[in-house]
Amino acid sequence: MPVSRALSHSLLLAALLLSLNGWASTELDEINQLAEQGKTAQALQRLNGYLGKQPTDAKALFLKGVLLAESDKQEEAIKVFTELTEKYPQLPAPYNNLAVLYAYQGNYEKAKAALESAIRTHPSYATAHENLGDIYARMASESYSRALQLDTNNSRAKSKLALIKDLLPPPGDTTTKQAVKEAPKPTLAISPAPVKAEPKPQPPAPTKPVETKPAPEPTPTPTPASAKPAAPVVATAPATVPEQKKADPTQAIRNAVESWAKAWSNQNVDQYLASYAKDFKTPNGESRSNWEATRKARISKPARIEVKLSNLRVTLDNEHSARAVFQQSYQADHLSQRTGKQLVLVQQQGKWLIQQELTNR
Numbered sequence: 001m002p003v004s005r006a007l008s009h010s011l012l013l014a015a016l017l018l019s020l021n022g023w024a025s026t027e028l029d030e031i032n033q034l035a036e037q038g039k040t041a042q043a044l045q046r047l048n049g050y051l052g053k054q055p056t057d058a059k060a061l062f063l064k065g066v067l068l069a070e071s072d073k074q075e076e077a078i079k080v081f082t083e084l085t086e087k088y089p090q091l092p093a094p095y096n097n098l099a100v101l102y103a104y105q106g107n108y109e110k111a112k113a114a115l116e117s118a119i120r121t122h123p124s125y126a127t128a129h130e131n132l133g134d135i136y137a138r139m140a141s142e143s144y145s146r147a148l149q150l151d152t153n154n155s156r157a158k159s160k161l162a163l164i165k166d167l168l169p170p171p172g173d174t175t176t177k178q179a180v181k182e183a184p185k186p187t188l189a190i191s192p193a194p195v196k197a198e199p200k201p202q203p204p205a206p207t208k209p210v211e212t213k214p215a216p217e218p219t220p221t222p223t224p225a226s227a228k229p230a231a232p233v234v235a236t237a238p239a240t241v242p243e244q245k246k247a248d249p250t251q252a253i254r255n256a257v258e259s260w261a262k263a264w265s266n267q268n269v270d271q272y273l274a275s276y277a278k279d280f281k282t283p284n285g286e287s288r289s290n291w292e293a294t295r296k297a298r299i300s301k302p303a304r305i306e307v308k309l310s311n312l313r314v315t316l317d318n319e320h321s322a323r324a325v326f327q328q329s330y331q332a333d334h335l336s337q338r339t340g341k342q343l344v345l346v347q348q349q350g351k352w353l354i355q356q357e358l359t360n361r
Contacts (some may be wrong), residue, residue, distance in 0.1 A: 028060060033284075040067050058088055058322045065097060074101050085117070092118040092125045099131060108139050127336060166340065233316040249322070249352070250314045253345055256352040257314075257324045260343075269296050277346055277353035320347040321355075 002270050025049055034043035054060060063078035078101050084094035095118035102111035112135050118128040140160075147157040256275065263271035273292055282291040299305065312326040324343045330336070344356035 003039065005242065028063070031060075035063070035067060040071055043067060044071070056087060058084065058091070061087075062094065065094070066286065069097070069101060074105065077101055090121060092122040092128060095121065096125070096128050096131065099128075103131075103135060103138070108135050111135050112139070226357070238307075247293075249316065249347075253314045253322050253324060253352050254312060257326070257343060258309065261309050261328075261355065264299065265305055265307045267299050267302075267305055269299050272299060275354055277348055277355045279346075279355060280353075281356045283357065304332065306331045321345070322352070 027046075031043050031046050031050065034046065035041075044064065047060060047067070051057065051060050051064065061080055061084050062316075065077045065084065068074075068080060071166050078098060081094045081098045081101070084091065088094070095114045099111040099114035102108070102114060104351070112132065115128050115132040115135065116280050118125055119132065122128075144157045147154055151157070155171035155214045255339065260272065260275040263275065273295065280288065282288060286294075308329040310327045310329070314323060315323045315325070317323065322345050324345060326341060327338060329338050339359055342358040343354050344358070345352045346355045347353075
C-alpha cells in the first residue's frame with residue numbers, strides 16, 4: 001500500500017485492543033453496542049460509570065480512549081492512552097494510538113518515540129513498523145522543505161521532496177481528520193499483541209493409484225458348427241468398479257465464504273449483501289432493512305477495508321446446511337482486529353448463503 005494511504009489509514013488509530021483470556025463483561029458488551037450504534041456520548045457516560053467501579057480495567061480504558069479520539073477530544077484521549085502505557089507497559093496498542101494522535105497534531109518526534117516503545121514491547125508488531133515508516137517519511141518531507149528554503153537551487157532536495165509529496169498527503173490533510181471521526185467503532189474482541197496469521201491448511205497430496213494388471217481375457221469356447229451364433233455382448237464396466245460418489249459440497253462452501261470476504265474487502269456492497277440468505281438472522285434482532293442500511297454505511301465509509309481468513313474449516317450438518325469456522329483478520333482505517341467467527345450456511349436456489357453469523361469471543 002502506498003505510504004500516503006498508510007499515513008491516512010493505518011496511522012489513524014489502530015484499535016488492537018487487549019484480549020484477556022476467559023474474561024467477559026456483560027456491561028462492557030452493552031457499552032460497546034452503544035458505540036456500534038453511533039451513540040458515542042451515551043457510551044462514554046456509561047463507560048465513566050463503569051470505570052468508577054473498575055478504574056484499572058484495561059479494556060474499558062482502551063475503549064474510552066478510542067471513543068474520545070473519535071469525538072475529537074484528542075488531549076483527553078492522549079491522557080487515557082498515556083495512563084494505559086503506565087499501567088500496562090507490556091501492551092503495544094496504547095503506544096501505537098498515542099503515536100496516531102501525536103502525528104495528527106504534527107508532533108512527529110513524540111509519535112516516533114511512542115512507536116519505538118511499541119516495537120520494543122513487541123518487535124513483531126507489523127502495524128507499528130509500518131506507522132514508523134510513515135513518520136520517517138513525514139519527517140523527511142519537512143527536512144527537504146527546510147533544505148529548499150535555505151537553498152532554492154538545490155535540485156537534489158527538490159527531486160526528493162517531489163518524491164515524498166507523491167507518497168504523502170500534505171500536512172493537515174482533511175482525510176486524516178475525517179478518518180478519525182468516521183472510522184468504525186472498535187469491538188471488544190482484541191489482542192495484546194499482533195497475532196500471526198495461521199497458515200491455511202494444505203490439501204493432502206493426491207494418492208497415486210495402485211497399478212493393477214488387467215485380468216487375462218478368457219479363452220473363447222469353440223461354438224459347434226450347428227449352433228446359432230451368439231448375440232454380440234455389450235461391453236459393461238467390471239462389477240468391481242465402485243459407484244461414483246456424489247460431489248463433495250465442502251469446496252463450494254469454502255468458495256462461498258471466500259467470495260463473501262473478498263466482496264467485503266473490495267467494498268462491493270451489493271455482492272456482500274447477496275451472500276446472505278433470505279432468512280438471515282440479524283445479530284441484534286433488528287429488521288433486515290435496518291441491518292442492511294447499517295452494513296452499507298459501515299462498508300462504504302472506510303477508505304479501505306482488508307478482510308483475511310485463516311484456518312477455515314467446514315462441517316456439514318446435512319445436505320442443505322453447513323458451518324464454517326475460521327479466524328478473521330479485519331483492517332479498516334484505524335481499526336485492526338482478529339476474531340474467531342462461525343457462519344451457518346444453507347443451500348438456497350443452488351447457492352450456499354449465510355443464514356447466521358456468530359463471533360467467538
